[in-house]
Amino acid sequence: MSTDIIATEQKPPLRVIVVGMGVRSMIYTRVALTNPELLEIVGVVDVDARRREYARLTFGIDPANCFATVEELVAVPKFADAVINGTMDRLHVSTSLPLLRHGYDMLLEKPFALNEDEARVLLACAAETGRTVMVCHVLRYAPFYQRLKQVMQSGEIGKVINIRMSAQVNYFHESVSFVRGKYASAEICGSGMLLTKCSHDLDLMAWLMGDNKPRRIASVGSMFQFVPANAPEGAGTRCLTDCPAAVERECPYSARRLYIEKPQRWADNVWHDSNMKNPETAEEKAAALSATDNPYGACVYHCQTDIVDHQSVLIEYSDGATGTFSMTGGASISKRRVHVTGTRGEVYGTFEDNRFTISAIVPGAPEGRVKHVVDVTEAQEGRHHGGGDREVVLDFIAYLRGEETSPGLTLLEDSVTGHRIVFLAEQSRLADGAMQNW
Numbered sequence: 001m002s003t004d005i006i007a008t009e010q011k012p013p014l015r016v017i018v019v020g021m022g023v024r025s026m027i028y029t030r031v032a033l034t035n036p037e038l039l040e041i042v043g044v045v046d047v048d049a050r051r052r053e054y055a056r057l058t059f060g061i062d063p064a065n066c067f068a069t070v071e072e073l074v075a076v077p078k079f080a081d082a083v084i085n086g087t088m089d090r091l092h093v094s095t096s097l098p099l100l101r102h103g104y105d106m107l108l109e110k111p112f113a114l115n116e117d118e119a120r121v122l123l124a125c126a127a128e129t130g131r132t133v134m135v136c137h138v139l140r141y142a143p144f145y146q147r148l149k150q151v152m153q154s155g156e157i158g159k160v161i162n163i164r165m166s167a168q169v170n171y172f173h174e175s176v177s178f179v180r181g182k183y184a185s186a187e188i189c190g191s192g193m194l195l196t197k198c199s200h201d202l203d204l205m206a207w208l209m210g211d212n213k214p215r216r217i218a219s220v221g222s223m224f225q226f227v228p229a230n231a232p233e234g235a236g237t238r239c240l241t242d243c244p245a246a247v248e249r250e251c252p253y254s255a256r257r258l259y260i261e262k263p264q265r266w267a268d269n270v271w272h273d274s275n276m277k278n279p280e281t282a283e284e285k286a287a288a289l290s291a292t293d294n295p296y297g298a299c300v301y302h303c304q305t306d307i308v309d310h311q312s313v314l315i316e317y318s319d320g321a322t323g324t325f326s327m328t329g330g331a332s333i334s335k336r337r338v339h340v341t342g343t344r345g346e347v348y349g350t351f352e353d354n355r356f357t358i359s360a361i362v363p364g365a366p367e368g369r370v371k372h373v374v375d376v377t378e379a380q381e382g383r384h385h386g387g388g389d390r391e392v393v394l395d396f397i398a399y400l401r402g403e404e405t406s407p408g409l410t411l412l413e414d415s416v417t418g419h420r421i422v423f424l425a426e427q428s429r430l431a432d433g434a435m436q437n438w
């Protein structure tokens, strides 16, 4: 779908209430600033008064339409077309149910549910109320994956025999989000890294495989790296207070280096998620990280994270094809790779490199095959998630207006397979890798 959508004059902008005015909602609501003819933010719900105030000032929201809770919002008559639900994973279903029952269509962050039971409840509620729920599987909108889907659908590589995908998360993203941060604990965030980070990847795999559904799934994984036994010799429990300088200076996970000296390595998450005002000076930052209750100053090896840092998933499909997905946290660089082998050729590439290669079996060709590269650099370079963060909002608007939508459309019912793969993979991992039937 083109980003250059021209609003037809007859149609007013979609009137939307933001529920959970956090990092993700700030990204999605930029469309209201760049394209006010398409989207108008008319209300906000957030337990945090500062986030409500940010929304009120940014979008000129009537103070009467600013609420602390969803319960307060549904106590007043419906006054918008839809909501963007950008709350944290744990709250997705409990906040969505009253909103759907109150008549709001919804753009909902992933994961749309934490487990099969929650998924069933949400799907039933959406069906009963007849409301639209679209899930923010933003990568489906990236040109890399859209073109890949086209190639697979075209039959150019024949019938898929095997699909291999992987996602590796670089060491500073891993530590800020999944070791020290708000996704580090199943208790706090409600799920593990496979669901919160890689539901994107397994959704992509499900989408690329189309009607070919999994037959059975197995998975293994563990917390490999961030355990006390792997702490450097002599390390303390907090980088800025009790860790000897000689150890701290050598450690790739030094909070001082990552969040003060090299702030481009995701330090923004530290200040945002700590609900602190962005400290200005190095001294203010050091003081904040030294506070004993600030998880971002803790030694990564002593965080007692209860989620895994690597996991592999094995899938057998209904027609006998196979699929594997591997997630690794703590890599030198973040990359998403894909390699699909079909009966007439293969396709392989790396999302961050903005290109993939098609190698087709051509018996008459000099090497018995013909290769060509699909380059999407121009379409997605420099755009977060390959531009998917904006496209998903535009698609949501188009869908609710009855206009043409993207082939990546991520309606709730289309998002079930990817989530279900994660749920069964987790079940398998907890059962020592035992095969789980679909």
Ligand SMILES: NC(=O)c1ccc[n+]([C@@H]2O[C@H](COP(=O)([O-])OP(=O)(O)OC[C@H]3O[C@@H](n4cnc5c(N)ncnc54)[C@H](O)[C@@H]3O)[C@@H](O)[C@H]2O)c1
Pocket (backbone or CB within 6 Å): 019, 020, 021, 022, 023, 024, 025, 045, 046, 047, 048, 051, 068, 069, 070, 086, 087, 088, 089, 090, 091, 095, 109, 110, 111, 136, 137, 138, 196, 385
């Ligand atoms: N689609 C993607 O690519 C992608 C990327 C990162 C994160 N996410 C997902 O987006 C979601 C939000 O992440 P974030 O980083 O924006 O989080 P965030 O913490 O920045 O935002 C959450 C907001 O919800 C508010 N909130 C908390 N309790 C609430 C309640 N009961 N009612 C209303 N508001 C409440 C918080 O005050 C906060 O403003 C998560 O589920 C996360 O997994 C998706």
